[in-house]
Amino acid sequence: DAKTTQPNSMESNEEEPVHLPCNHSTISGTDYIHWYRQLPSQGPEYVIHGLTSNVNNRMASLAIAEDRKSSTLILHRATLRDAAVYYCILVNTNAGKSTFGDGTTLTVKP
Amino acid sequence: SQTIHQWPATLVQPVGSPLSLECTVEGTSNPNLYWYRQAAGRGLQLLFYSVGIGQISSEVPQNLSASRPQDRQFILSSKKLLLSDSGFYLCAWSLNYGYTFGSGTRLTVV
Secondary structure: OOOOEOOOEEEEEOOOOEEEEEEOOOOOOOOEEEEEEEOOOOOOEEEEEEOOOOEEOOOOEEEEOOOOOEEEEEEOOOOHHHOEEEEEEEEOOOOOOOOOOOOEEEEEEO | OOEEEEEOOEEEEOOOOOEEEEEEEEOOOOOEEEEEEEOOOOOEEEEEEEEEOOEEEEOOOOOOEEEEEEOOEEEEEEOOOOHHHOEEEEEEEEEOEEEEEOOOEEEEEO
C-alpha cells in the first residue's frame, strides 16, 4: 500500500486558516485520499476524502494537486477544538488496508 | 446508522496474564475489520485485519492474535501479556471506503 508524508507538526493562530500538506508521490489511480483527525485519547475521526477534484464539507476543504501526488487539507478558520493529530492516508478498496503514518500535530494558539 | 463498540476503555493487566479485547459493529454487514495499536505520540500500527468471518491477516509478528467468530465481532487476544504490549488499541471497520474507529482501549501491562 502506498505511503504518505506529512510534516510532524504545525502551528496556527485561532481564527486563521490552516493548510496541512501531504505528499503521496506513489499514489495509484484507484487510491482515494482520506484525511482523519485524532483528539487525545480518542479514535481518529473522518474529516474528508477525495479522488481527483477538490472537495468541501462542513469541516474542511481538500485541495488535490493535478498530478494527485500531493494534497492539502484546509481548515478555513482554526479553532482551539481543531488542535489534533491529522492523518493523511490512501484508501484503496481493493487493498483492504491502509497505512497511517505519524500524522501532523496541529497546535492552535489563542 | 452504523456504530462501533469497543471495550473496556482502560485496562491494567499484569505481565503474563491473558488478554481479550472485543469490538462489535452495528448497522452494517460484512465490513472489513481492523485492530490497530498506537504507542504514545506515534501513529497507528496495523496489527490485524479481516475481510470476513474466520479470515484474519496478521501484519506484524507479535504476541497477539485475532479472531472473527461472527460477521460483526472482532476479538484481540493474548495468552501471556508482555510489557511491550502496552498501548492504545483501536478497532475500526470499513465498507467500500473510509474507516470508522472505536473509542479505543488503553492497555497498561505492569
